Structure formats: C-alpha cells, structure tokens
Amino acid sequence: MSKKQHDTPMLDQLESGPWPSFVTGLKRLAKDSEYMTDLMGQLEHSYKTRKGYWKGGTVGVFGYGGGVIPRFSEVAEMFPASKEFHTLRIQPPAGMHYNTDVLRKMCDIWEKHGSGLIAFHGQSGDIMFQGASTANVQGAFDELNELGFDLGGAGPAVRTSMSCVGAARCEQSCYDEARAHRQVLNTFLDDMHRPALPYKFKFKFSGCPNDCMNSIQRADMAVIGTWRDNIRTDEALARKWFDKHGMTELVNDVVSRCPTKAIMLKESKDVCRGAKISSVAVSDTNSLEIDNGNCVRCMHCINVMTGALGTGVDKGVTILMGGKRTLKIGDLMGTVVVPFLPMKTDEDYEALVEIGQKSIDFFAENALEHERTGEMIERIGLINFLEGIGLEIDPSMVSTPRTNPYVRTDGWDDEVAKINARKAAA
Amino acid sequence: MATMRTPIESGVPDNKQYLHPLMARNYGNWKYHDRPRPGVLHHVAHSGDQIWTVRAGTQRQMDLFTIRKLCDIADTYADGHVRFTIRSNIEYMVSDPTRVEPLIEALTTNGFPVGGTGNSVSAIAHTQGWLHCDIPGTDASGAVKALMDELHEEFIKEEMPNRVHLSTSCCEINCGGQADIAIIVQHTKPPKINHDLVANMCERPTVVARCPVAAIRPAMVNGKPSLEIDESKCMCCGACYPPCPPMQINDPENSKLAIWVGGKNSNARGKPTFMKMVASGLPNNAPRWPEVSAMVKKILTTYKADARSWERMADWIDRIGWPAFFEKCDLPFTKYLIDDWRGSRASLNASTHIRF
Ligand code: HEM
Ligand code: SF4
Ligand code: SF4
Ligand code: SF4
Ligand code: SF4
Numbered sequence: 001m002s003k004k005q006h007d008t009p010m011l012d013q014l015e016s017g018p019w020p021s022f023v024t025g026l027k028r029l030a031k032d033s034e035y036m037t038d039l040m041g042q043l044e045h046s047y048k049t050r051k052g053y054w055k056g057g058t059v060g061v062f063g064y065g066g067g068v069i070p071r072f073s074e075v076a077e078m079f080p081a082s083k084e085f086h087t088l089r090i091q092p093p094a095g096m097h098y099n100t101d102v103l104r105k106m107c108d109i110w111e112k113h114g115s116g117l118i119a120f121h122g123q124s125g126d127i128m129f130q131g132a133s134t135a136n137v138q139g140a141f142d143e144l145n146e147l148g149f150d151l152g153g154a155g156p157a158v159r160t161s162m163s164c165v166g167a168a169r170c171e172q173s174c175y176d177e178a179r180a181h182r183q184v185l186n187t188f189l190d191d192m193h194r195p196a197l198p199y200k201f202k203f204k205f206s207g208c209p210n211d212c213m214n215s216i217q218r219a220d221m222a223v224i225g226t227w228r229d230n231i232r233t234d235e236a237l238a239r240k241w242f243d244k245h246g247m248t249e250l251v252n253d254v255v256s257r258c259p260t261k262a263i264m265l266k267e268s269k270d271v272c273r274g275a276k277i278s279s280v281a282v283s284d285t286n287s288l289e290i291d292n293g294n295c296v297r298c299m300h301c302i303n304v305m306t307g308a309l310g311t312g313v314d315k316g317v318t319i320l321m322g323g324k325r326t327l328k329i330g331d332l333m334g335t336v337v338v339p340f341l342p343m344k345t346d347e348d349y350e351a352l353v354e355i356g357q358k359s360i361d362f363f364a365e366n367a368l369e370h371e372r373t374g375e376m377i378e379r380i381g382l383i384n385f386l387e388g389i390g391l392e393i394d395p396s397m398v399s400t401p402r403t404n405p406y407v408r409t410d411g412w413d414d415e416v417a418k419i420n421a422r423k424a425a426a
Numbered sequence: 427m428a429t430m431r432t433p434i435e436s437g438v439p440d441n442k443q444y445l446h447p448l449m450a451r452n453y454g455n456w457k458y459h460d461r462p463r464p465g466v467l468h469h470v471a472h473s474g475d476q477i478w479t480v481r482a483g484t485q486r487q488m489d490l491f492t493i494r495k496l497c498d499i500a501d502t503y504a505d506g507h508v509r510f511t512i513r514s515n516i517e518y519m520v521s522d523p524t525r526v527e528p529l530i531e532a533l534t535t536n537g538f539p540v541g542g543t544g545n546s547v548s549a550i551a552h553t554q555g556w557l558h559c560d561i562p563g564t565d566a567s568g569a570v571k572a573l574m575d576e577l578h579e580e581f582i583k584e585e586m587p588n589r590v591h592l593s594t595s596c597c598e599i600n601c602g603g604q605a606d607i608a609i610i611v612q613h614t615k616p617p618k619i620n621h622d623l624v625a626n627m628c629e630r631p632t633v634v635a636r637c638p639v640a641a642i643r644p645a646m647v648n649g650k651p652s653l654e655i656d657e658s659k660c661m662c663c664g665a666c667y668p669p670c671p672p673m674q675i676n677d678p679e680n681s682k683l684a685i686w687v688g689g690k691n692s693n694a695r696g697k698p699t700f701m702k703m704v705a706s707g708l709p710n711n712a713p714r715w716p717e718v719s720a721m722v723k724k725i726l727t728t729y730k731a732d733a734r735s736w737e738r739m740a741d742w743i744d745r746i747g748w749p750a751f752f753e754k755c756d757l758p759f760t761k762y763l764i765d766d767w768r769g770s771r772a773s774l775n776a777s778t779h780i781r782f
Contacts, residue, residue, distance in 0.1 A: 017575030025489030046556035050678035093441035171456035186437035209693035307458025
C-alpha cells in the first residue's frame, strides 16, 4: 500500500540481536497495511515519550457481555488508521495443542478481519487476537467461533483457564487435566460470557505438585494432581541413574534435599519392609528407602530420578483456593481446602465440578465488589468459607494451629462430638 | 450492521483432535523422560513408544508470517502438530529421532532459538505494555526482547543450577506473575488529578473503595465534586487509575523499574514462595533498558556461580541468607525493602539466626 511508513528509530533497535523480534513482525504487517503502519507509529511515539496511549471503552460481540478488550487511541489525530485496536480473547484447547491446519485457518481469519498480530498466549491462557476495528470484531469472532473456538473471559467473570501438557506427554501427571479443564470450564460458560460476579474467578489445572501452570499463586481455584499411596520405583532405571551420577550426587541432590527427610540411603540388607515403605536398589549394595507416610509429595526426588522414582497409582488432586496477584491486599497463595479428591471415575470429575460450582455460588453471594476469593476468605475466615461450600475441615489445611487466643470456643464440645461421630462413621 | 448471529457457546475445544497421534495413543501412560541435549525432551511411554520434543523460543506477539513459518516447519518435520508452553515457547513433537536434528536446524536458521528446557533460563512471561494495555508504565514485549537478546546463551544452554523463570510486568498490578526474577514497573509519585474531568468520568465511591491504603477522599475542588489524595499515605500503586483515568499515574520520568527475586510456584523441596523486592529506581530506558539487563544478569551470574545443583533462586537464598545475597549481588539494602504492609512482621527475623 502507498501509505508512508513512520520513522521508528527506537523500535528499529529492537530488530537486532538473536531473539525473535516482534518489531520485525510488526514491520512485515505494516508493509501492506495502513492499520499496522499507524500502530507502529503510535508504539514508537510511546517509546519516545515513555507513555501509553490506549483507553478502554465498550465493544463486544452479539450475545456475550465480555471477552473483547476494547482499545481506543488517545493520539488518533496523529495515527488515525489504528484508532481502534481491540483484542479478542479466545480460549485455547487444554494443554495448548494445535495442528497446523487450525493455526493456518486462524491466520486466514485474522488476515481478513484483524491486524495480523496474534499472541500465543496471554498470561491467563487466551490466544489473544490483537488489533481489530470495532466493525470487524463480530466478523472475526463469527469465523473463529465456526472454527470451534469460543471467547474467553474478561471483567468480573470466570476467566479463561489453563492446563499443563500433563497426561498427553508427562509422566508426572496424576489425573486427566484436559478433561477436568474442559468439564469444569464448560460448566461455567454463562459466568464467563456474561460477567456478573463480584470480580474475576480463575481456575487452573496442573497435573502434579510441580505446578507448571503456576496455579497456586494465580488461581482462585487451583487443581493440582497428587497421589496417596507409595512412590513407585524401577530398579533398572535407578541403577542406570546411579551409574551415571554416582554416590555424591545421590546423597547431596536426592537424599539430603528431601524436605521431610523421608528418604534414607541404606545398605540393601538393612532396608525396612512395611506398607508405607518404598525401596529400590541403586547398586549391588545400596538402596533408597522412602517412608511414604512422611513424604509430602513435593516431587523433588521424582524430578531428579525420573522413571527410577515415580508418582503413585492412587491418584487424585489437592484443591487450593484463593491464590491471586497483587491488587488489592497483596499477593495471596492458594490455601488447601480439599487435601485429596480421587480422580478416577466420572463421579469424581463431577465432584470436582460441584466444588467449583459451590465456590462460585458462595463467591457471588458473599464477596464484596472487586474482591477476589482469597481476599474474601481472609475477611470472613476460612471456616466460614468451608462451611459455606460444605467442605469438612482437616489439619492439612493449616501450617500451624492458631497462635493467638482471641477466639470464643463455647461450641467446642459439640465440635468434638461431631468429629468423633464422623470418625466412627468412616 | 453486523448480522445478529447467536454464538455457539462451545467453550474449551477438545484437544484430542489436535494431539500428535503417538501422544493420544499413550495418553496418561508415560514412564519417564530425559534430555538428550538442551531444547530437546525425550519421553518414553510404558508401551515402549518414544517421542522427542523440540522446544523453541518465539516473540509471543507474532505476525502471520511468523506463525505460517512455524506451521511450515511443523508440516515438514513434525507431522503438523505443535503446542505452546505457558512461557510462549513452541514445541514440536516427533516420533522419529532422525528428524530431530533437521528440525533444530530449520528452527535455528529461521531465527527461533532452540532451548528453554531443564536448567536453562526460559522465555520471559510478560504482559501487554504500550502495545495494548491502558495503564502501562513501560513496554513489555520490548523489555523482554531486549533482555532475551542478552540471555540468549542461557536459553540455548542448560548451565544454571536449576530452571530459571523470569517475568516482566508493566505496572505494579503485575499481570506477569511470580518468578525467580521479576521486573516490575513501579510508579514513584502519587497520581496527578485532573479535577476538571473527575466529576464526569469517575464513579467516585468506586475509586475511593479501590485504594488499598485508603488514601483517597472525596473533596470539592474549584466548586466541583472531585477527589483528593493524602499523598503521605499513597504508595503509588495506580489502582485508582482504571476506574478514574483523570488520576494519571503514568509519568515518563518517575516510572521506575524494580527487581524482585525468589518466587517459585513448584512445591519441589520447599513450599511455593512469593518473590521479594530487592532493587528499585531503575530508569525506564526504552528501547533496550540496559540498566535492567545489567542488574538481571548480575543476579543470574551470581546465582549461577554460587548456587548448588538443584537449588532454585529461592533455595539458594534460603541457604546463604539475605545479607549474603545483597553482598554477593552488589545490591544496596535500603529501608524500603523492609516490609511495612499488613502481615509484615512475619517477614522480620524473630530469632538470633544471623550469619557473620
Ligand atoms: C486495566 C487494564 C488491564 C489490562 C489491559 C490487562 C491485561 C491483561 C492481559 C492481556 C492479561 C492476559 C490475559 C490472558 O491471557 O487472557 C492479563 C492477565 C492478568 N491480569 Fe491484567 N490487565 C489489566 C488490569 C488488571 C488488573 C486491574 C488486575 C488486578 C487487579 C490484573 C491482574 C491480572 C493478573 C493477575 C493476570 C494474570 C492472570 C493469570 O496468571 O491467570 N490486570 N491482564
Ligand atoms: S504440572 Fe506436573 S504433570 Fe503437569 S506438565 Fe508439569 S510436571 Fe507434568
Ligand atoms: S517427593 Fe517425597 S520423598 Fe521425594 S523428596 Fe519430596 S518429600 Fe521427599
Ligand atoms: S501489568 Fe499492569 S500495565 Fe501491564 S498489562 Fe497488566 S495491568 Fe496492564
Ligand atoms: S495510587 Fe494507589 S495508593 Fe495512591 S491513591 Fe491511587 S489507589 Fe491509592
């Protein structure tokens, strides 16, 4: 096209160097598009003046209340072609798997209706189709929607979710993350597409305590795979590991890094037997002995000796609630609310959905405006939250019991009776 | 007028249709993996099937040409299947080991560095910045590009004591997330209020409620209802800006960058940790932010030289203690690094555990 390119001396500097450059991409798009030419002009202007020039507004697609992030330029008189630059947040398939056929179709749609700039993926997991005019948003969405994709969340809504590669390719996976992701999220599409919650609500799914999706710090409901039985062992792989790494690494990197000292190195003849003991020979004389009753499923030894040590077979998830980033009271880590939920049967997956449902219902009724789940829990206390969603208390929910005495305990005897009755019935 | 088409509320697509067939066949049945070289993972299933994954860095915000190029590579070498990681790396899976080297070659010659596995510095999780957000103090894609140029060698090699995750965020709200090292823009002056606009644009009770430290009060200014800030209380978070754009927080001179370290989400060894602020006041020096790169590299080289194998940044600092961290990284410990927000006493040293 004939439009003259803006001078972009500062952005140009981001074209050198070994890392792939988004500026080179922007320039390629700008060559045939006034829209991207002016976008580059505005971005250079931001670099020069060290200020951003976008403001929000209201743009959406028919039938939905959220999912499009509207952006209008405050410097449109200088860069008129890109005065509207909206983003469509599109939910990815679980585990972010694609084939080239679908990626190419996405490209064609975005070439026709949008700027040609796509981010794989945003920090909440959306594919972000960045840069469409108001008039083009509906057309782009319609075609993406026909292709099998749907808008994600924005505003006070259930947000787009993420799940790790998990069962598809990771030996540490303790449940079907993709199934859980899909089943849970698809239950709450109304709460995603028609924002009416007090604030955002995020689910994230990690297959094991390595938590590759960073759910513990960023999800209102973090679903993290774990197991209840013993660490599995494989002697051939254990010996192979030991041959390669030797005694010093075994002691310093495996045995002594176990946080609960659950692993001991023993002479094979001295290894204990027992229902909670796993052991594996690493050489003709030495074995590792693991006291599984004292293992906190931290993953360290399994990560180091992959295959030689593995997660158990009685698998399920730990659920933590209330993780979030900064606003408003500071970062909060998720808190255990369900130490273990088995994830084997259809009913188990339904039970997971139900915990999500009760949490969202409780959140909707009890959170203040612009308050995240973690902040609500801090304000009302964990017990009120647990009682609100019908979960039983468990000592695994705390790091320590209370240290301050400001508490009324007039219900103590009733609680003791209840807990004893529960134990007797179990 | 666009047609009123009712959306198909399909939600999360089924990923089975996109999975590499060998991965679909061994779903939930993987036994172990190793890393034949940096950037390559080799997974073995209980069935005996094996798959090689080649991981490469991308610029995250990609143009169509880049995505189509990545697709061409996938069609030629990887049966048309790819996936993306949480840090915007792309992964190609192949069932034939002889394709690994040609695939690496194709990616590298097209400018996509192969790496990001194991004990490397992986690609930087980042936010929107000047390209798209309405409150950014800086750019994110640019800062990341500049820093990854510097860290390229650490991406393609696996020479760190343990994996290193970085993130950048263009304001203190910090969409970027927790990381071993995070770079976050910090405003250092209270918002400047354009009183003429407040009455029209802002829902004042909402703005007052949004302030974490209750520094905002309703006030009459020049006979019009407006807001005022108790500047001694304000800690310059910028939370009042989204509901009230006349409370301008961005400031080309006084938006600075801060560095945070020691965040970790994994439960491995220790419990997950939040990252802690260790430096502030770095200039917002687009387009290459050299002061930020220098400080991040200094921290990384110190960690690389001093940490033991398998120690993440947080584990390392835990072992050597904070005084040694500041000493070794040559960072001044100022009074601003002692927390005074709610719960702050938990971060103070209530013991005689002191290293001399
Ligand atoms: C005002 C304009 C804002 C813009 C343009 C913006 C933009 C974004 C974008 C594009 C993402 C990634 C989205 C995705 O992947 O789907 C994101 C994630 C995030 N945003 Fe914002 N954001 C804004 C305000 C906020 C505010 C006010 C907060 C907190 C109170 C916030 C907290 C977060 C967090 C924590 C994430 C990461 C989420 C995760 O890891 O799941 N953002 N933001
Ligand atoms: S969270 Fe666990 S199961 Fe999921 S990809 Fe990471 S290591 Fe594998
Ligand atoms: S997984 Fe268990 S045994 Fe292994 S290091 Fe962690 S706590 Fe120790
Ligand atoms: S970190 Fe702040 S400025 Fe950057 S995208 Fe998030 S809200 Fe916007
Ligand atoms: S910048 Fe933050 S602390 Fe300061 S007045 Fe605004 S909301 Fe309050």
